[in-house]
Amino acid sequence: MSGRPDSVRHVIERWNRDQVLALAPDAPSQKAAQGVSSPGKWSGVGVTADAVWGECKGSGSKPYRACVDLTEPAYKCTCPSRKFPCKHALGLLLLWSAGGVPDAAEPADWTAEWLDQRRARAARPARAERSDPAPDPKRAEQREQRVAAGLEELERWLADQVRQGLAGARRHDQWDGLVKRLVDAQAPGVAGTVSRLGSVLTAEDWPARLLGEYSLIHLLLTAHRRAVPEGAPDALGAGLRQTVRTRIGFSVAKEEVLAGETVRDRWDVLGRRDEEQDRLTTRRVWLRGRTTGRAALVLSFAPAGQALDVSLVTGTTMDAGLAFYPGSAPLRALVAERHGGVSAGAPPGSSLEEALAEVAAALAGDPWLDSWPLVLDRVAPVRDGGWLLGGPDGGLPLHPSAGVPWRLLAVSGGHPLTVAAEWTPRGLLPLAAWNEEGLVVL
Incomplete structure (x- = not known):
């Protein structure tokens, strides 16, 4: 396996602490990961364009072996934890994001074996499944x-x-x-x-x-x-x-969606939001295509307290094909196929006027729409009675639940930013922002 190209090396190094901690299944996992992220805990660490790996000293005689496939991401660790990703995988990512993992020409043998197995499974033709019985008229x-x-x-x-x-x-x-x-x-x-x-x-x-x-x-x-x-x-x-x-409430089968056409693009992962209702947690991940300009929503579900899908990392860009559920304003989608790894950088934004026109077009197709992802260019939080995201051509109000946008205020310092936000009828819910260096802040 060859070393990382310069472009990929630059992109991978832009993963930051916030992005890593956002992958944790819960707050205790975040705290535990920070406890095992110090260089003294690790040995045999390395990183390539595809993976980061290392051995973490535990309570037993043998260290735990942890590795992360950066193209998904996907995780593997020899520890007995049932949490996913475990604290060792997260701690390794924190160590790497802080610059504590050296570049390597090739992964360790045990990491390469795991990567090869993953590639083989992905390339293996899907077995012909038995066709579902015809629906009963x-x-x-x-x-x-x-x-x-x-x-x-x-x-x-x-x-x-x-x-x-x-x-x-x-x-x-x-x-x-x-x-x-x-x-x-x-x-x-x-x-x-x-x-x-x-x-x-x-x-x-x-x-x-x-x-x-x-x-x-x-x-x-x-x-x-x-x-x-x-x-x-x-x-x-x-x-x-x-x-x-x-x-x-008439659903469309996942298999039917995946059997349809896919839209390939470089999809920016704008942010996510978790909602819990009736002991079921729903994760909403917003994406936007750089070439097509299409918005997408990827949903995942898990019983309360169990791990949700963490393969879509806020602030990254993936080359993938999405399959959209049918409708007059298609938004919900499935990741049907991935091509290559992930990159990073601020997504292209739009003016407030363009954003409002986009929302109006979406509502014309689906009047019951209650959220839509936007990327606003050159905006900053301003106070005008309530809090707004303001720019050269006006401002849009923030959702009342957003409160005082302290983090946006600190990041912007009064200067314009690129901000990803979820539009709702009651105002915007900020998801992520990109500072002048193009680094994402959740």
Whole structure:
């Protein structure tokens, strides 16, 4: 295996401490990793374009062998930890990010063997899988009928809410029974939407926001009613029809998505956000293509307390092909294939005017959209009543939950930055920023 090209060496060295710690499955793992990141703990360390490796002294007679495939990243360690990545892999990355790992022409034998095994598995043709049985038309028709009945009840309930007024909406338990009936009707998407209505009541402007949520639900129900059976002429169009069905809860199989076309580009990983609900943690990772300019959202799920996917590192750029779920404003995607390693550097940004036009186009395709990734060029946090991300052509408000953007203020020092943020109807949620040297700050 040859040594790293200069361009790759420069890119790899730009991984910083924040990016490494963001890979940890939990806060205790972050603390433990810092405890094993000192040079005195390690021996036989080295790094190439593909991997970093080393042996960490533990409590036993033999040191733990840890290595990281930097092109994914992926991890291997001989320790018995069930956390992924373990503290030794994270500690090794911290040591490397601090400049404590020397370059090597080739990886250690045991690391090379693991890398070869990974490459062989990736290159091995997939075994022909048994085709799934054809869907049962009778069962599909029964589900359509259940969903239609559940949505009819929801529409009547909405009409009652508007007729009676919003004064009685302060009771949080009023939606519980309706949510259960929608789940029974096999409409989990809209059931989730109704279950989240209670969170609106904590806002000062809750009547306006609740009425807005009711309006969006009514729009969804109207769109579903106008949709026609698949294969017939559709007044909504195929893309919008699929968006409506997805919002209601008709899922598309992962295999079906991966069997479709892929979009290859150099994808900037803009940031991620974890949300926990009903003992399930959802990780949302935002990406943007450098050539296509397309936005993408990669989701992963895990029971609360268990490790989530950490292969997409904020601040890196990967050459990959993404397969998008169908819809009128395709956003959710799967990483179908990777080409080569990862690089780093600030992504290209847009002006505030261009960003607003992009969001408007996305909302025109999917009116129920509640988030969208943006990369804003030459903006800085400014105070104007509330906090904004301001630039030469105006400013966009930050989400109330963002509070005072202390870290952005410290990084910018009053100077413009490139900032990745998640647009929401209530304001921007900053994800990452790039300083004048092009280094990412989470």
